[in-house]
Amino acid sequence: MGQGLLVAGTTSDAGKSVVTTGICRALSRRGLAVAPFKAQNMSNNSMVTIDPVTGADAEIGRAQWIQAVAARATPEPAMNPVLLKPGSDRRSHVVVLGRPAGSLEAGEFAGGRKHLAESAFAAFDDLRSRFDVVVCEGAGSIAEINLRAHDYVNMGLARHGSLPTIVVGDIDRGGVFASMYGTLALLDTADQQLVRGFVINKFRGDVGLLAPGLDSLRELTGRPVLGVLPWQRDLWLDSEDSLALTSRPAHVGDGALTVAVVMLPRISNFTDVDALCLEPDVRVRFVDDPRALTGADVVIVPGTRATLADLAWLRSRGLGTAIVDHARGGGAVLGICGGFQMLGREIVDPHGIEGSAGASAVGLGLLDVRTEFGIDKVLRLPTGSALGVDAAGYEIHHGRVARGADSDFLGGARRGAVFGTMWHGSLEGDALRAAWLRQVAAAVGREVRTGTVSFPAEREARIDALADMVEQYLDVDALLSMLDDRSTLRTLSGTLS
Template identity: 55%
Template sequence: MTRGLLVAGTTSDAGKSLVTAGICRWLAREGVRVAPFKAQNMSNNSMVCPDGAEIGRAQWVQALACGVTPEAAMNPVLLKPGSDRRSHVVLLGQPWGELQAGEWATGRRALADAAFEAYRDLASRHDVVIAEGAGSPAEINLRSGDYVNLGLARAVGLPVVVVGDIDRGGVLAAFYGTLGILDPEDQACIKAWIVNKFRGDLGLLEPGLRMLEERTGGRPVLGVVPYLRDVWLDSEDALAISGWSRADAVSSAEPREPLRVAVIRLPRVSNATDVDALAIEPGVQVEVTTDPAVVAAADLTVLPGSRATQSDLAWLRSRGLDRAVVERARAGRPVLGICGGYQMLAEQVHDPYAVESPAAATVPGLGLLPTRVTFAREKRLGTPTGQWHGHRVTAYLIHHGVSERTDAPASERYAQTVPFLDGWQRGSVWGTTWHGAFENDGFRRGFLQVVAERTRPAWRPEPGASAFAEQRTAMLDRLADAVADHLDTRALKELIGL
């Protein structure tokens, strides 16, 4: 008998990733050898495992929750959208090719076979595998090619629990409708419900839960998870800083003016989780924006990664954000580019093999760093380490673009260019391809101090602030506590097969 569970959701962002992480952490604390799994992830937020494989950030954090080493089998298929109709495919941690929207019917068979084999491999090495679905299992228009929701459940014999977000409203109808629209064979896989993000009087909800159970053939509600304000998980969505961007993250023993960070919301942003660690730092206020005025007024402006650098650069220009970035740099106000954002700061961006663009093209960059970017066919993956001003930095890199120094023009107006991690700093402009650098506490606080010296000299990092890794661990434990305290864990174990 397969020992495992598929956590599906009534919608995207219903809380599947959080519930999966919580169950994983709870089982690990119970002494169970557990592993996370997501057959297919569509996200530009990814991570490099110790063996060099690229997987979704959510599965990487879920592996941490399990206390196991992240690996390619935990997210065998990763789709990285480059446009609304074109996705780069990562298969078992390595580049596989691209699929257009019209190619899904023929392209999915090979991906499905690889995903099922990866699940079976994980199951052979662990007591339990907790799988996370994608979107909703009720997307019957996609059912024939599905291998991440009910297609997976039926292929490997997994029971399915469906999570619903009550904070959005209509959760009972969403549960009932999810079951009702499915074919009988798929309905048989649905075993239970979990209500997520609840706040209010549980007594008012209880009668509805009992009626839901009656009207769905006795399928039980395993529990009601409360709205956890200070719990987050590396997002699959375009750019969501989650709870860390809340106002009370800017705290101190004495009230003070926060250091303001503006993160430009690029249409094809990737690895937006780079700014999570900035957003949790006490005394720092992060705003995700497309407003040139906010970009101009911030103490630090961040251009994050992009899965479509040339396209997002054109979008930047169409919104007047390019002028805001260039003008603040010329005024000596700090600008940081990370990966795709770093590439935008170059003098020229060249894509000869149409790696990220629909056709081969060369476009001018913002000209803030003396570099020229050329996209190579091969993707560079790695987990580099280095130092900056005496601070040790560990990071990861995922990119096709290769930056090379160019000769500075004779009319150079900026300060001398110096190395910065694997990139460059010129005056108030920094650029690097390293993701995750701000998760290093010493580097993060040292860099913010340098920024503050240029814009807000009185600002200082708050002494005694918690380490980023400690806060992530505490979050995972809070999720496990929520599972233990608010779900019927006896029924959950029986469902899993323990």
């Protein structure tokens, strides 16, 4: 039976995903068979992988996919057994072990998830039986005491697996010592006994200035701070949610090809543009106002979990008209999945996949395609060719697209400099990205250098850099000692009252 560790947080976006990813690679370097795990992920950023039992295509959170890459393990549904994909503020579509499993209303979030907990615990137990170490990532804060009775992703999971737990706090936001002490204090005695230490994330400055606070925190809680990770401007990986969009790196230079990515309210799989962010002659910006399209060479309409609602939003903001004007004025446009469907003639939802049965909308009319939502979700890992080069990607959608007179492009359509594809992730392929950039640059009268960046190599380099940071600033040997000792905290100072 393998061992496990829970990386929890004081808040959302404290850095749990980044720390978990770094730990996965660091432990893998030491010869351990490592698997990532997140019992429940709430994100519209997902990835297609293969179920090792059935051989069927399956869907998991993108963060767990990249953590599996970091662990040098094959991604599989057990690593993220429950994925909630918000379709509105009060309703989420549920994916269990990689396959659609209905929906969850806001009122059911507290008490209506027993079956999801059972699936999550079974998946964790399965992974632990096959790997040396399962590095688990929590969700949000572990001190959400209003949800504790039905929790299975934070301390509920830790109790199930008797997992030593480390708590990550973001010092860049301020108040990290209070949040760490308060987080521990709000837990009940049994939960507190599983918390083994703290990790401070995103620190800037002289770490020596923290010494009094680190000492006081240990005296007050009986738990050590196992590491202080520095704040790094260029540290970013495949993110879980759109909170990270504004911190993406941007290349600014004279003559750069300017790409405007529309920030849809229910944007999904925005990692589709990650590779463009690394190109030296490409400037990427995220926009939600038609005036921000001024000066853009290319407009990208990304994927969305609510195509009809986001199309209505696009029109209400004036962005729909602005995108059409941009295209008719000679600018390039790329629509991906739901964004591609918006560029077509019509979208119909006869089965109420996104809301009311029979709903429909007229598209922007830039491509000769018609979309109809089907009941069954399409999950695929397609390969093929486009623009004279090999291409690959992944598909996650209910929409079935019927193409008219336009030419084919990656399972979608093309008319001049307007492109639409159902394939997420296609721009991660270096050859396809270079060919597409040359096409759109020529269409708008610009030149771009291509072939200077390898996205897969850059991803590996960033994972290794993250692991280097973990090795340097986090006490990995202490983590390994925790894994070897499953006893509770009797050797420390006990619990807080």
